[in-house]
Amino acid sequence: MAGSGRDTRGIVDAPDLFTHVRFRRREPAPALRPFLEHYWLIDWDLPEPYTSHVVPHPSVHLVFERHEAGSAGERAGRAEVHGIVRGLFSQRLEGRGRVCGVKFRPGAFRPFAPGRPVSDWTGRRLPAAEVLAAPPVGAVLDPDGEDARVTALDAYLLPLVPPPDPQAEHATALADLVRTDRSLLRVDALARAGGLSTRSLQRLFSAYVGVGPKWVILRHRIHEALHRAESDPEPDWAGLAADLGYSDQAHLARDFTAILGLPPTAFTPR
Incomplete structure (x- = not known):
């Protein structure tokens, strides 16, 4: 590429x-x-x-x-x-x-x-x-x-190219923070990082991102899980679930299966 x-x-x-x-x-x-x-x-x-x-x-x-x-x-x-x-x-x-x-x-x-x-x-x-x-x-x-x-x-x-829009810039910065800061695993933590109430953060993301902040957090979790499944022949799913903020491996498997159609332990790239 x-x-x-x-x-x-x-x-x-x-x-x-x-x-x-x-x-x-x-x-x-x-x-x-x-x-x-x-x-x-x-x-x-x-x-x-x-x-x-x-x-x-x-x-x-x-x-x-x-x-x-x-x-x-x-x-x-x-x-x-x-x-x-x-x-x-x-x-x-x-x-x-x-x-x-x-x-x-x-x-x-x-x-x-x-x-x-x-x-x-x-x-x-x-x-x-x-x-x-x-x-x-x-x-x-x-x-x-x-x-x-x-x-x-x-x-x-x-x-x-549009004129500056502080709200758009704020939404972009917070969405990027979710992607780069793996410790931000909860919506309330992201709201605090952005100096917003949880409700204000949800409104901002609906208007400017198109989905809620919880969805963005969960989507980056699935990206990381998919990356691990494709790059590690024997991934530690329980450890990864903990790293991604899941209460247990079963919750990670549920979200992964909902998107990919099969659990992470059964996913095998060609």
Whole structure:
């Protein structure tokens, strides 16, 4: 992977995915980095269909996609805003295709679409034109060169950079704190760290992140558990459950199973 962020947390069996698609991450222009985590680019040319699986982060995505499928090579292109997915995100890929995605930092999408709380987009995929002033799909996907596609994304988003929004900045900082500070395992502790009441924190996250702070904490727990399952042949599940703030291993197994469809002790990447 090129560019920012080599952490594959959330991608189920990342090595297998990378054998089927060409996947890269690229940094946006400096003025966009307070709002965006990275761009992600995928190209594929598959003799057989393949389904990818991701345990999503608490981020809104803007996705430009084109695929060719069938004997006639039908081409379909679209630009969509993907709100946060609460469960497992699965995507079937077939034929040839290309995706250019924009991953917004948690809390940072609202200033680009200030008319509605981000929770209104949660669990939904909408045509980008219904949410943002989106460019033609071809303007982003047509260039063969990766650098040209990144330049096209920058050129589209830079004029949309919103004015400062202290609430958005606060939400982004707190969501990032959950990701980096593993000792923050309770909503009330996060509220204290942010100088907010628990209720005010919940309202802030609903409006700017799109899900509640408890969901964000739990999601990072599952990312860590999935990472451990994929990287350690004999993980200490009881010890990990304690590290992640669970009362016992059974509670970790319940949350893991609810997302992945099987308990952590039965999960085996290819």
